[in-house]
Amino acid sequence: MQKLESFSLVQKETSTNTLLNTLRCRLRPGELAVEAFLFLAAVISIFVTIGIVYVLGVETWSFFGRINWEDTNKQLAQPVGPADTRLVVTESGSPIPVGAIIRLDDEIMQVTAVKGNQLAVQRGQENTLPAPHKEKLDIYEGERVVLWEFFTETRWEPQIGNFGVLPLLNATLMTSAIAMLVALPLGLAAAIYLSEYAGPRTRSILKPVLEVLAGIPTVVYGYFALTFMTPLLRMIFGDDVVQIYNTASAGIVIGILVIPLVSSMSEDALSAVPRALREAAYGLGATRLETVLQVVLPAAASGVTAAFIVAISRAIGETMIVAIAAGAGPNFTFNPFEAAETMTGHIVRISGGDLSYDSIDYNSIFAIGLTLFALTLTLNIISRYVVAHFREEYE
């Protein structure tokens, strides 16, 4: 009773206003604030992406911009003043070519001409100030990390000025290729078995097995690679053929890691094929295999392809397995039984040690990270495109 009265009271109050007024849009600040907060939460994801691109970009920029100094073993033969443009250097050491950038103490100069032991230089380059230098001062020659060299040089030895990402990239592609050789046939076969052959009981056992396999942390797979797969390979091929750390073992185990991904995505694609299509094939007297391989699989091709691409991207980005089992130290090789460091493995090894900011190592992990990010993002976008544009439309 009490409630009813108070309710009618409210109505009486509003009835003095016009009807339009009671129905008019009201500003609800609380609602707006909540919506604004929710919106900001959603926008954070954009900031994360921008953050990734910005951080990788900036540090990569300074990686390519930086000059790496090497001792020429030459010294100043005579002291120079701040205004001198002519240097006299000692005989010893490696020759300095025209156009080279050299450094004396903190000052950077560019060599414009060379005549015997005399160098003509432009003083105060790269925002440094001309200063007087004493006799016997060591001369360093600078070398820039060049983008072109980054992708063509086959050695990665930052300490002596070789910055070729190829050995790391090559090892990454090797482990990924081996992984795909394992994961594609097995994952697809398991998907076909699950979606086309297995009864509900078998499925109810197999699906959780795949889920468990997908839920195991990668560091555990790393342990598996090193303590099981490698000894197995060494047993089969011989200890002198297979090194303790090798890309084959890491690759095979990455393959096992991505099998659940391949099989679950492929199975989704296969079971999305309408039953009518299967019935049409059976109605023509096709056997189950003919139906599966020649009708269902082609109809699911876009989904299966997308699964493969995502799996490749996952394999390329996989870190702990290669960090544990593929070996440390860049090695440009095509032999899967040799140790070779991958891009991700390199990042983990470098950053696992004491890493000082702005060192060449610090910058290099960003340059490698950017390569990795570009590679995986491209693959993910391609897979999305494949699904969206090559899907067969059924009613």
Added chain:
Amino acid sequence: MNRVSTFPQESQLRRLLARRKRIGWLWQVVFLLATILVVLSLIVLLYNIVVGAFGYVIVQDKVSPQEIVQTYTDTPEAALHTLSADQYRFILEQNLSKGLLRRLNSEAPLTERSREELYRLVVERVVKPRVVQSYSLVDSIFERDKIFAEAAALPHSRVEFRRWLNLDFLTGKQASVPELAGVRTALLGSLWVIAITVVVALPLGVAAAIYLEEYAAVVANPWLRRLNAVIQTNINNLAGVPSIIYGILGLAIFVRGLEAFTSGAAFGATADGATANGRTIMSAGLTLALLILPIIIINAQEAIRAVPQSLRQASMGLGATRWQTIWHHVLPSALPGILTGTILSVSRALGETAPLVVVGASTFITIDPDGPFSKFTTLTIQIYQWTARPQDEFRNIAAAAIIVLLVLLLTLNAAAILLRNRYSRRLV
């Protein structure tokens, strides 16, 4: 009509069909074998871990107990563990350096320690048993004789069956020798990191999901619509970024850029003497939060989408505002689904290693973390460190730590499944 009919004869057709069926059968076997191989690889993986965590070890004493008894007591036939407290104290005083004795005395005077405690000290500091060789469970079973023969050839040594996964392992601190090392520090580190991850990622993730599901669809402004579409695509793409990239992001942003904040300096909390700079639990937690944010969003979106439209309409029909509808009806219905998704994301974060290495997990600390600004190590980092060591015994404790990790993950997943089952029952 002149009808084409070049189909084979009946008998030929029969043979052809028999062949087609044979091929079909063959491939079915191939598919089945491939599936079995996949199952087998899981079994072998688990088996390999269990086998590594248990097995015989050959323990060698630096000094044999009998020799100690003979040298320092007048009862040469007595066993070491039967001596008196005074005898143990005498042995310790004779064998340990002055500095060590002083340290032990300052912790708790030897004279006040119990007999058992002193006995443990004698074993630990004087006898110094060391595992010199360890065997997997399989070797322990099948090559028992060889192992015992090998032990017999070593002086002061014996064979023991060791469960590397034991209570001491769970509660023990990090140590440089495998048989004394434990995972307590790492376990606490993992829990601290995960706590921060969840506290940050869960509200943000759910909020973003609510926005995308409940608000984005009714936006009229074309620019905002486009932005919403970009956000959605972006989240899907972020979910596919390799975890190590998040580590690099965390290194640049949290460890370095926000060092004042993540090291705790901004709050006047320089936790332990050794400054952790930005390489703290806080940085690790935030990094993992960014990593699982897209996964939480996607899962929460699915859970929210599963809430029937009729519920929203009923609520709106009663004059509830959008937020009232969400808060009172949509969220409660979607909560079990959101929690299931969150638990699964958390188990993903718990298993991550690479981003933590990059963010700067400590490889060797013995002090338990005491807050978000401590240095840290985690279970996965320890597994990585121990696996990467060349000595077999470290592999054994890596296996033991893996079992701890897997049990933890299994518990989480079981919780998620229970939640899902209760939820789906309620819907029916």
Added chain:
Amino acid sequence: MNNGTYAIELQNLNCYYETFRAVKDVNLQVKRNRITAFIGPSGCGKSTVLRAINRMNDLIPGARVEGQVLFKGQNLYDPAVDPVEVRRRIGMVFQKPNPFPKSIYENVAWGARINGFKGNMDELVEQSLREAALWDEVKDKLHQSGLSLSGGQQQRLCIARAIAIRPEIILMDEPASALDPIATLKIEDLMRELVKNYTIIIVTHNMQQAARVSDYTAFFMMDRADRAGMLVEFNETGKIFTNPTDRRTEDYITGRFG
């Protein structure tokens, strides 16, 4: 021996889904080179009976058939009989057009190829498409996807696909229900043409269609007591529609229920 005149004989046919009996005690003789229509209200089991004829029900988990389906005197449910072989001889066209996501040419050629066809494939494809009255519309785009055709064309493509393997019987499960009236008319004309070479059994909801195209009509309905479908009356189409013997048939065709 009546083997010469009957294409299919159903004897005491019972169909089950798990424990539920969907169709009970159907006895029916389908004449060679005639169109037989199955009509009846929804859920009366007519599609189930049709799918039992070429053992399509085998593909549904839990489905089971008792009784006999005689094809040239041979029981198709004999354990020794291979369902794949059955379906090659008894083709099927489905309710919704379901071309394979392959080219028009491949759609027609595929069935023949897996069944060991050795002759001139181009000729077979052309002839099948001609028989399905589709040739003129697609002869210039044989290598386009079968899915690019209109609904009616897709259904005729499915018919061409079915007759390319030269079955003896074609089962049609409401082949025109998803099509517009003009496309439906084309399919009906086509059926009258095809019946010269094939025996056709068609399930339809549409009584006018049954009256127009079929020679014989079987009326099915659901038994109220146990919800199982049963055959009520089977006779020449003219008789069924003008002078049914069963009261229930009359009620149905005059639109009093269903």
